Amino acid sequence: MHHSNDHTLRPVSKDTGSVSSFYIHWPFCPYRCHFCPFVALAGQDEHMPEYHKILIQEIETYLKTHPTGPLKTIFFGGGTPSTYPPELLTETLELLADRCGFEQDHEITLEVNPGTVSPTKLAAWKNAGINRLSIGVQSLKDDVLKKLNRHQKAEEVRWLITHAAPLFDNVSVDLIVGLPGVSPTEWREMIASVVTWPIQHVSMYFLTVHEDTQLYYGVTSKTVTLPCDDEVVDLYHETIETFAKAGFDQYEISNFSRAGWHSKHNSVYWQRKPYKGFGLGACSFDGKQRTQNTKNLLKYFEEIRNTGISVLFTEDLSDKQVWLEQLMLGLRQRRGIVVADILEPLTEKEKKEFSKKSQELLNARLVSASEGKMMLTPAGLSVANEVIVKLSCI
Ligand code: SF4
Numbered sequence: 001m002h003h004s005n006d007h008t009l010r011p012v013s014k015d016t017g018s019v020s021s022f023y024i025h026w027p028f029c030p031y032r033c034h035f036c037p038f039v040a041l042a043g044q045d046e047h048m049p050e051y052h053k054i055l056i057q058e059i060e061t062y063l064k065t066h067p068t069g070p071l072k073t074i075f076f077g078g079g080t081p082s083t084y085p086p087e088l089l090t091e092t093l094e095l096l097a098d099r100c101g102f103e104q105d106h107e108i109t110l111e112v113n114p115g116t117v118s119p120t121k122l123a124a125w126k127n128a129g130i131n132r133l134s135i136g137v138q139s140l141k142d143d144v145l146k147k148l149n150r151h152q153k154a155e156e157v158r159w160l161i162t163h164a165a166p167l168f169d170n171v172s173v174d175l176i177v178g179l180p181g182v183s184p185t186e187w188r189e190m191i192a193s194v195v196t197w198p199i200q201h202v203s204m205y206f207l208t209v210h211e212d213t214q215l216y217y218g219v220t221s222k223t224v225t226l227p228c229d230d231e232v233v234d235l236y237h238e239t240i241e242t243f244a245k246a247g248f249d250q251y252e253i254s255n256f257s258r259a260g261w262h263s264k265h266n267s268v269y270w271q272r273k274p275y276k277g278f279g280l281g282a283c284s285f286d287g288k289q290r291t292q293n294t295k296n297l298l299k300y301f302e303e304i305r306n307t308g309i310s311v312l313f314t315e316d317l318s319d320k321q322v323w324l325e326q327l328m329l330g331l332r333q334r335r336g337i338v339v340a341d342i343l344e345p346l347t348e349k350e351k352k353e354f355s356k357k358s359q360e361l362l363n364a365r366l367v368s369a370s371e372g373k374m375m376l377t378p379a380g381l382s383v384a385n386e387v388i389v390k391l392s393c394i
Contacts, residue, residue, distance in 0.1 A: 019286070020072040020103070021268045024055070024092065025279030026081035027297070030116065033150040034214035035176075035207060039281030039295050040079050047297060051280075052088045054304045056095060058278050061308025066276075069100035073265035074108045076130075082112040086124035093128045102129075107170070107264040109134050114156040122167055132170040132263075134203075135160060140190045144181040148215065165198035170261060172201035177239065178232040179207055180224050191239050195246035200261035204239060205254055206232065237382060253332040253384055270329045272322075281312075290315045319345065328388050336375025346394070353394040361387060 025039065028051075032042040041047075062068075074096065076084065093108070102108075109132040110125055125133075139145055140154040164171050173194065177187065194202065207226070209216050218224030240250055248256035252270060255263065268275050274287045281295040294300050294312040303310035317325070323345060330337035339358075343351050358374060361367040366380035366387055380387055 019066070019068055019274045019276050020070070021265060021273070021275040022071060022074045022096070023265075023275055023277040023282055023284075024074065024076050024081075025079060025277065025282040025293075026076060026084045027051075027079040027280045028083050029078065029080045030083065030113075031149050031151055032214075034148045034218065035210070037208070037210035037213060038079065041280075041297065044297070045083070048083075048085065049088070050301065051297075052084075052092070054301050055279055056092065057308060058304050058310070059092070059095065061304075062276065062278070063099050068276075070103045070106070071096060071100045072103045072106055073268060074106075075265040076108075076110045078111055080113045080116060081110055082116040082121070086121055086128065090124065090128040093130075097129065105264075107132055109172075109263075109265055111136065112160070112164075113152060114160050115152040117156075117160055117163075119163060122163055126167045131168065132172065133164050133168050134172045134174065134201075135164070137173045137194075138176045139179050139182055140193070141179075141182055141186060144179055147181065148179070161197050161199065170201070171199045172203060172263070173197070173199055174203045174205065176205055176207050177236050178227055180226050182227070184231065184235055187235055188238075191242050195242060195248070201255070201257045201263065202243065202248055203255050204236070206236070233382065240378070240381075249334070250381075251334045253381055270333055272325060272329060288316065290317065324392055327392060331374075331376055331384060331388055331391075334375060336373045339369070339372055339374050350394045354391065357391055357394070361390070 027039050027041045028045055028048055029036075029040045029042050032040060074093075076089070081089075089110075096102075108130050110130045111134045113136050135157070136152075137157050138150065140157060142153050145152055161171070161173075175190075175194070209219050209226070215224065219226060240256075243250065243256045247258055249259065250256050251262050252266070255266065257263070272285070272287075274285055276286075277284045277293065280293060280297060280300050282293045284291045291314045292312050294303065294310045300310050323342070327337060327342060330342070343354060346354060358367065358369075361380070362369060365377055366383065367374050368377050369375075376384055376387060
């Protein structure tokens, strides 16, 4: 990428309003999956009660200085937040209901791993006010998951889908395309099954090999063989078509929903609206700065006990970074970018260059334009990164 024109960008408006979305991190997991890049702790469940106490303290400290409310979205992510003891999770939600209140059409999501759920827990979550479950399915091949140290069974997934549907109107599943050991036929069979489930939303991610994960060492030492890229990309496109036929709209590059059931919380991230994260390694964005909490559990405990705050780093976004985020996040969504907003901070020369490149992409049918917006076409979606790089090198 060229950065030679950084200094020519003029400031863009960063005022995105007040926080009405909270992210709450629950880091505990029964096992550490080999592909996991997240802040996750396996085999440390004895810290759960103290973690909950500290989390509450962090939230209370924040609310003292940042009166917040009503909340629009809350997302319990992890880790495995379905291992958050239900009576403690209820306490956290009661605190938020009491101090902040909720907007009428609020969305409260809990990430759930199959194999960590019981009928009692489902009922407790419902009573506590959880109204959306995001289920980590990933694959229905037990042996494939086991090799990746993810101990869950297809049987548990089916049980969960069946028992969640009567209680929760809004159920989402996460799938990973490109897992080692899943044949195209097996993937197709799973998708054929998924589209019949009583769910409203699907997130489909490519397997990413993150450095310093077990999977990374497996791949570099050639004990794990990944399916070839072309095969995975073809499957991905085929799956998008299958979802479309089944009534799931691809409203973001990795996300599909039935009409009206897009993820309100994730849309906050994609639209660069502010949010506040609590817990180990949690990230926050206030419209100007991105911050992240410490990722060390004992340090987190100590810092929150002492000050109520545990920030590892704060990053001020440059004008160029803000512009790039707007471009990238905008193009990853079906709604696309508002061209005038993207052009606004550019110099005359950059505007011309951007328009020229947009025209080339329009001619190649990788993007389409209507009503002042520009969005990726289905062909463009598959080369989204290339399109974004092209448009950003001005
Ligand atoms: S369940 Fe999720 S957070 Fe926990 S180890 Fe597996 S991938 Fe990581």
